[in-house]
């Protein structure tokens with residue numbers, strides 16, 4: 001029997017970290033073909049990549065997307081908003097890795113990103129693609145907003161606990177640590193090797209945009225989110241401090257998460273022990289564990305920011321949007 005033709009997809013913003021990660025994933029995908037691996041700057045000749053890249057990045061011309069069904073936007077916020085609109089107008093499905101479609105409310109977006117949303121008319125139809133929590137909506141979507149990397153590590157454990165009424169009110173503290181690849185490929189004073197190697201620091205302590213994203217998804221206002229920069233390339237480990245609802249024990253919370261994710265391929269809830277970055281790096285998995293500490297429940301969650309926090313989850317979403325098995329090309 002003749003094998004079914006592969007569905008053609010494209011990556012725009014191919015020269016960056018998440019684009020490069022998608023190239024790796026798509027090159028071994030059984031049902032998708034990376035038909036266009038392109039710059040996101042229309043008509044401009046792409047610069048020679050600053051990083052070793054597995055494939056040459058092509059010049060972005062709309063004609064190169066003629067045979068393509070869907071596009072990954074590996075581009076910064078603002079650039080993504082307009083590209084998404086133009087892709088949708090051409091009948092392409094879109095998974096956007098930027099923050100442009102993660103808020104339903106244009107005012108929340110403006111407050112977090114300090115500029116007006118360029119295409120607010122698309123916000124209502126965009127699906128927030130935390131895949132395990134939005135599977136059916138993602139399947140039918142034209143436009144998926146891939147969640148932020150820190151929010152993915154925090155929302156996977158917290159959303160089910162909130163929904164089941166297992167968290168008391170009061171301040172929720174999320175203390176997250178990320179490798180430097182979270183900041184993208186552009187060299188910066190804080191992330192270059194000399195500044196980050198053998199160093200460790202907190203940043204965005206008073207405000208970070210991902211805190212606003214987490215609040216809007218959880219529907220809470222009393223949340224302290226503080227990111228830190230680890231002296232390594234990839235991985236996020238989040239430590240979350242919460243008060244359990246009256247009468248709820250750490251065992252109840254652990255059992256709720258174990259039940260929620262029992263049949264998931266990519267989310268593991270530990271019966272004992274703690275996640276480590278080493279176990280999730282270069283995987284699309286999220287590992288979660290919980291312990292009691294006095295009257296506080298401490299939740300620890302680990303992901304690879306470039307996979308479950310970006311390109312891996314984006315592929316999970318794209319598989320669903322194109323009617324393919326969700327885990328294809330990811331396990």
Ligand SMILES: NC(=O)c1ccc[n+]([C@@H]2O[C@H](COP(=O)([O-])OP(=O)(O)OC[C@H]3O[C@@H](n4cnc5c(N)ncnc54)[C@H](OP(=O)(O)O)[C@@H]3O)[C@@H](O)[C@H]2O)c1
Pocket residue numbers: 012013014015016017018019039040041046047073074075076077079097098099147148149181182183184185186305306309310
């Ligand atoms: N890195 C992560 O862990 C992570 C996790 C979750 C989400 N994200 C999001 O995913 C997106 C891509 O992240 P990344 O880490 O891959 O970034 P990156 O390494 O900085 O790459 C960004 C890409 O966007 C292009 N680009 C930059 N400025 C542009 C502009 N003004 N107009 C059009 N294209 C532009 C770059 O092209 P040139 O080569 O031409 O500059 C490059 O291809 C961002 O929105 C980021 O916030 C990243």
